[in-house]
Amino acid sequence: MQVTRYKTKHNSSSNKLIKYLQRLLPILTFLVLLMVWYWVTAMEFYPAFIVPPPTAVYETFSEAITSGMLIEHIETTLEEMLFGLLFGVTIGLMLGYAIAKFPLLEQILSPIIVAFQSTPIVAYAPLLIIWFGSGTTSKIVTTAVIVFFPTLINTIVGVRSVSPQLRDLMRSLNATTWQMFTHLEIPSALPMVLAGLKTSSTLAVIGAVVGEFVSSGSGLGYLVTLARNQYDTPLVIVAVLTMTAIALTLYSFVAFLEWRLLAWQRRSRH
Amino acid sequence: MQRLIRLSIVLLSVIFLVSSVYAQDDLTDERILLTFIPNVQFAPFYVGVDDGYFAETGFNIALEHLQEPEVVDLVAAGQANYGIVSGEQVILARSQGRDVVYVYEWFQQYPVGIAVPASDNMTTMADLVGKKVGIPGRFGASYSGLTTLLESAELSESDIQLEEIGYNAPEVFCLGAVDAAIVYVNNEPLQIHNRALAGECGDIEDVEIITVASQADLVSNGLIISADFLAENPDTVQAMVTGLDLALQSTINNPARAYLTSMNYVENLPDDEAFITMLNTLAEEQDIFLASEPTRDEITVSRWAMRDTLAETFDPDMITQFEVLLTTIDLWDADTLGYSELSSWETMRDTLLSMGMLDDADDDLTMAFTNQFVGDDS
Numbered sequence: 001m002q003v004t005r006y007k008t009k010h011n012s013s014s015n016k017l018i019k020y021l022q023r024l025l026p027i028l029t030f031l032v033l034l035m036v037w038y039w040v041t042a043m044e045f046y047p048a049f050i051v052p053p054p055t056a057v058y059e060t061f062s063e064a065i066t067s068g069m070l071i072e073h074i075e076t077t078l079e080e081m082l083f084g085l086l087f088g089v090t091i092g093l094m095l096g097y098a099i100a101k102f103p104l105l106e107q108i109l110s111p112i113i114v115a116f117q118s119t120p121i122v123a124y125a126p127l128l129i130i131w132f133g134s135g136t137t138s139k140i141v142t143t144a145v146i147v148f149f150p151t152l153i154n155t156i157v158g159v160r161s162v163s164p165q166l167r168d169l170m171r172s173l174n175a176t177t178w179q180m181f182t183h184l185e186i187p188s189a190l191p192m193v194l195a196g197l198k199t200s201s202t203l204a205v206i207g208a209v210v211g212e213f214v215s216s217g218s219g220l221g222y223l224v225t226l227a228r229n230q231y232d233t234p235l236v237i238v239a240v241l242t243m244t245a246i247a248l249t250l251y252s253f254v255a256f257l258e259w260r261l262l263a264w265q266r267r268s269r270h
Numbered sequence: 271m272q273r274l275i276r277l278s279i280v281l282l283s284v285i286f287l288v289s290s291v292y293a294q295d296d297l298t299d300e301r302i303l304l305t306f307i308p309n310v311q312f313a314p315f316y317v318g319v320d321d322g323y324f325a326e327t328g329f330n331i332a333l334e335h336l337q338e339p340e341v342v343d344l345v346a347a348g349q350a351n352y353g354i355v356s357g358e359q360v361i362l363a364r365s366q367g368r369d370v371v372y373v374y375e376w377f378q379q380y381p382v383g384i385a386v387p388a389s390d391n392m393t394t395m396a397d398l399v400g401k402k403v404g405i406p407g408r409f410g411a412s413y414s415g416l417t418t419l420l421e422s423a424e425l426s427e428s429d430i431q432l433e434e435i436g437y438n439a440p441e442v443f444c445l446g447a448v449d450a451a452i453v454y455v456n457n458e459p460l461q462i463h464n465r466a467l468a469g470e471c472g473d474i475e476d477v478e479i480i481t482v483a484s485q486a487d488l489v490s491n492g493l494i495i496s497a498d499f500l501a502e503n504p505d506t507v508q509a510m511v512t513g514l515d516l517a518l519q520s521t522i523n524n525p526a527r528a529y530l531t532s533m534n535y536v537e538n539l540p541d542d543e544a545f546i547t548m549l550n551t552l553a554e555e556q557d558i559f560l561a562s563e564p565t566r567d568e569i570t571v572s573r574w575a576m577r578d579t580l581a582e583t584f585d586p587d588m589i590t591q592f593e594v595l596l597t598t599i600d601l602w603d604a605d606t607l608g609y610s611e612l613s614s615w616e617t618m619r620d621t622l623l624s625m626g627m628l629d630d631a632d633d634d635l636t637m638a639f640t641n642q643f644v645g646d647d648s
Contacts, residue, residue, distance in 0.1 A: 215436030
């Protein structure tokens with residue numbers, strides 16, 4: 001009996017240690033990459049203007065933050081991303097639901113939607129600038145266009161994945177259309193919709209930045225172009241890393257949302 | 271006897287083939303990094319390759335198109351030996367640790383200007399106060415040119431409403447979304463002019479240009495190499511500059527022939543048979559004219575006479591790109607090709623300082639360029 005108790009205590013401590021180390025892994029990976037980067041620059045495999053040392057990038061980051069320049073560009077890109085997400089996801093959800101419920105609509109709209117989405121955004125971004133102007137509107141439209149498709153597809157799949165048996169059960173209980181929608185279709189489609197939202201959240205950065213590359217006076221994409229034309233490689237890296245951080249933050253937020261909203265699903269499995 | 275003749279023919283053929291292969295092996299494979307996209311504005315390089323000027327000086331040339339910062343970085347890093355960029359890129363790049371040297375000034379006049387509707391009576395910079403001016407972006411030759419124009423009129427950016435419009439000047443200008451637009455004087459104004467003629471430019475009937483070159487001498491597009499390459503291979507650099515110089519002079523002297531050569535490199539140039547036939551005729555006539563050793567002014571007149579001849583027969587759309595070439599040639603032409611003045615470098619540096627793009631004026635500008643390979647100095 002004592003041996004068993006000892007083994008239980010030991011297993012519990014080991015599990016905690018393993019979980020702790022697992023949480024540290026991303027940080028350890030980051031540190032290793034940082035060390036490799038520093039080593040590459042210290043060994044001077046490439047000129048400093050091609051691969052600047054981490055210290056130069058950090059100094060540039062500090063200057064950009066304290067001067068307020070980086071915050072200003074982040075605000076512009078965030079505004080374009082968030083509004084673009086709002087419009088693109090809303091339209092994607094509404095149209096996705098309509099297409100899921102009315103197959104005829106899918107037959108009519110699918111060719112147009114697929115053709116539009118198959119064309120790389122960089123090809124028609126200049127047209128969007130001409131049509132919507134060089135301000136934030138065109139970038140919001142670019143972002144909305146790019147996030148629309150994953151939301152649409154995942155909504156269609158999610159709504160169509162509703163179990164026919166559950167639908168029959170609801171009908172047999174005289175559920176109204178609204179009750180079917182709120183108590184059946186939304187919970188059933190939510191996992192797929194949130195998966196689509198995770199994809200859309202990372203694409204939103206691309207949409208905003210592509211628009212800024214083509215024509216802008218502000219934003220992280222514009223900052224990359226400006227830094228590139230001023231031969232300021234550290235600033236290019238600062239802008240790129242900032243975009244990455246924004247994309248990761250947005251993705252993590254959606255993942256957290258998914259974890260909270262789908263708690264019932266985890267409980268039902270256990 | 272017949273057998274002997276046949277054997278001689280075979281031997282001579284073999285000798286010829288071997289010598290051709292050997293001659294090809296004598297040529298050094300090189301890349302010249304250009305910017306933008308294939309366009310008639312790069313005619314001297316197409317002429318240099320197709321008409322053998324680069325081969326004459328020992329090079330088998332491949333042309334590539336990249337963005338200016340990439341051209342500079344590749345040359346500075348030794349991953350390419352030759353590039354074409356604007357002068358302000360050299361000053362900016364050197365201030366950021368890229369040791370490149372400008373060895374041949376291709377554009378003798380700065381190609382940037384401000385396009386304004388002809389009917390709006392905006393003929394000076396002062397007329398643009400409070401107006402909306404479109405610009406590709408707050409960088410590059412466009413921004414340097416605008417800053418120079420503003421300073422020449424004792425104005426600043428706050429006196430106008432500057433709007434980034436990307437490389438969409440003709441469309442945005444004709445839509446009336448801006449009152450004026452920063453353009454490359456040899457290209458966009460012609461497009462706007464033709465759209466206006468066709469009634470496709472809103473209320474705008476024609477366009478006028480306020481040119482940077484009329485206000486200041488700024489160093490423009492030219493050939494760059496890395497300082498290391500220059501130090502180790504001066505003879506090779508001289509050969510490249512000589513080839514480019516010959517090709518440029520040939521293009522300036524006979525734009526009809528240069529345009530025909532450009533058709534091998536630039537897609538979508540008008541290829542109407544009658545148009546090509548007339549270009550060939552003009553090219554041959556120009557060769558005869560050049561044999562009489564005309565002056566530079568006479569050659570200038572003869573170039574534009576070609577345009578007039580073509581305009582009598584063909585629609586404006588057909589000859590637009592030829593006009594682009596002629597307008598661009600006017601920016602290249604000079605008594606001594608390739609030569610750049612220290613004063614033009616100093617003016618450019620001062621412009622970059624006032625734009626806040628340079629932190630200090632420490633770099634010795636005489637190290638940024640050299641005329642040792644051009645004119646009487648070569």
